[in-house]
Amino acid sequence: MESKGGCKMNDPRQHVNEEPRNDLLDVGVGFLGMFGLMLVIAVAATVIQVMTR
Numbered sequence: 001m002e003s004k005g006g007c008k009m010n011d012p013r014q015h016v017n018e019e020p021r022n023d024l025l026d027v028g029v030g031f032l033g034m035f036g037l038m039l040v041i042a043v044a045a046t047v048i049q050v051m052t053r
Helices: 023-052
Strands: none
Touching: none
16 A cells, blocks of 8 residues: 555554644543543433332
8 A cells, every 4th residue: 555655554654643632631531521421321320210219
């Protein structure tokens, strides 16, 4: 597989951080997303348990 300039696509030397990312922001968003999902599941489970008593 060739790209522009005749370099190989799977050569890691040709792909120096093409898309810089903010890792701390990614971790924070992931943590908050997972926390929110678990919170919704816990609230739903509590509501279902209280309603079925």
